Amino acid sequence: MKKLMSLVAVMLFTVGVFAQKVLVSDPAHSRIQFSVIHLTINDITGNFDKANLTINTDNKNFANSKIMFEVDPASINTHVEARDNHLKSADFFDVATYPKMVFTSTSIKRLKKNYYEANGNLLMHGVTKPVKVTLIYRGSTVNQMNKKTTYGYQVYASLKRSDFEIGGKFPEAVISNMVRIKGDFELTEQ
Template sequence: MKKVLSLAFIMLFSVSIFAQKVLVSDPAHSRIQFSVIHLTINDIVGNFDKANLNIQADEKNFLNSKLNFEVDVNSINTHIEARDNHLRSADFFDVAKYPTMTFTSTSITKGKQKNYYNVNGNLTMHGITKPVSVVLVYRGSVVNQMNKKDTHGYQVLATIKRSDFGVGPNFPEAIISDQVRIKGDFELTER
């Protein structure tokens, strides 16, 4: 009887392992863009050029999947070197102390539109972890003709408050908006 139960457990465990696949982002085709309003009149846009997304995708039910991303904050790029250096300083991100930003999902639910998902999770930025919600958009899959791999497109959309994470506390809303819009674009392949 013990052998039968052990065999059943192993088979059940094996099925759950095979029902998942790990998708990892392609660094050459993945980044996170952010946008803030400067002086209440103009959008300033920048990127984090080094951002990794991975999805432990449950092939039977995507809502059971796990999503994680990590951003190298030092890779901030607004195309103005002096501004980028200021954003890296203790006035804003303090990359010497807090070099990475991470997000780990805690739940995924279907959105109102096809291929849209609401993802709740924990965002850690500037040494502070807070629950946030992001929208995940599945953009489709194709076979990449260069490497013959299935490539999956995902987009992450969110709006957060920089004040929730202590970023730029000495810069009021009249100079830089508290709300930061985020858009991440990722191409992923199976590991």
């Protein structure tokens, strides 16, 4: 009986392992962008050139998957070098002290076909807060260059910079407190 139970346990574990897939982002085709309102009249946009998304997918039920993305704030790029250097300073991201931002999902809920709400914790600027992101599955295709299946995902979120103690010297009349985030990722199986 013990041998039968052990065999069943191994089979269940094996089935569970094969139902999981680890997808990792392709850095050349993945990016996180942000937008803030400057002087209450104009959107200023930028992106982080180094951002990784990993999804531990549950093939049977995506809501059981785990999402993690990591951003290097020193890779900030607004196409204005002086502004980028200021954003890297202690006035904003303080990249010397806080070299990464990390989001880890705690739950995923299906909203409608290919749209999901992921709740999780975001560590940014030394502060961890719960945030909610929208995740959109854009489909998959076989990349003709490497013959691997490539998956497309988008991530949307809004957050308050004040929640993470970023740019506290700059009032909303100069830089909006609300920051809009959009991430575009191509992923392949690890």
